[in-house]
Amino acid sequence: MAIEWTKDLATGVPIIDDQHKELFGRINALLDACSLGRGKEEVSRVIQFLEDYVNSHFYEEEQRMQQTGYPAYDSHKAQHEEFKRNFAELKQLFETDGTAVYVVTKTNHVVIDWLRVHIRRVDKAFGAFLQTAAAPARTSAA
Numbered sequence: 001m002a003i004e005w006t007k008d009l010a011t012g013v014p015i016i017d018d019q020h021k022e023l024f025g026r027i028n029a030l031l032d033a034c035s036l037g038r039g040k041e042e043v044s045r046v047i048q049f050l051e052d053y054v055n056s057h058f059y060e061e062e063q064r065m066q067q068t069g070y071p072a073y074d075s076h077k078a079q080h081e082e083f084k085r086n087f088a089e090l091k092q093l094f095e096t097d098g099t100a101v102y103v104v105t106k107t108n109h110v111v112i113d114w115l116r117v118h119i120r121r122v123d124k125a126f127g128a129f130l131q132t133a134a135a136p137a138r139t140s141a142a
Contacts, residue, residue, distance in 0.1 A: 002032070003024060003028060003031070003112060004024075005020070005021050005024045009119055009120060010127065011123050011124060011126060011127025011130070012127045012128075012130060013064065013130055016060065016123070016127070019053070019056075019060070020123070023057075024115065026045075026049050027108075027112065027115065029042060029045075030042045030043060030046045030104075030107065030111075040100075040104060043104045044094070046107060046111075047091055047094050047107070050087055050090075051087070054083065054084055054087055058080040058083075058084075061076070061080070061123070062076075062077055062080065064130070065077070065126065068129070068130060068133050070126060070129055072122075072125065076126060079118055079122060087110065090106060090110055
């Protein structure tokens with residue numbers, strides 16, 4: 001079952017939205033592979049992608065938050081750190097147990113939960129803040 005990228009997930013920041021779309025694509029490839037009985041082969045590619053993703057994507061978001069004075073920076077960064085911890089556990093499982101079915105399943109759960117909660121709620125709030133911060137100040141006519 002694919003997870004669909006929809007416009008309501010967009011933050012309005014093209015680089016962040018493109019990175020999110022790439023994440024959706026990678027996870028959909030994993031889900032497709034699992035449905036065809038090839039999840040074990042795909043999970044190693046997803047693990048490698050996620051390792052690069054958490055470093056580059058989270059850095060990009062956190063830099064923008066700091067540059068714009070985003071008031072929820074600390075809580076947003078804490079969620080990134082929690083995902084990094086979850087991912088480190090997942091990677092360790094992969095390194096010790098390979099592509100066992102439960103490793104593939106855990107990969108799906110960790111990432112899909114992240115997509116459902118973090119992007120839909122937390123990243124959207126950040127995107128809304130950026131849109132508001134970027135809007136020109138309105139002046140009233142005298």
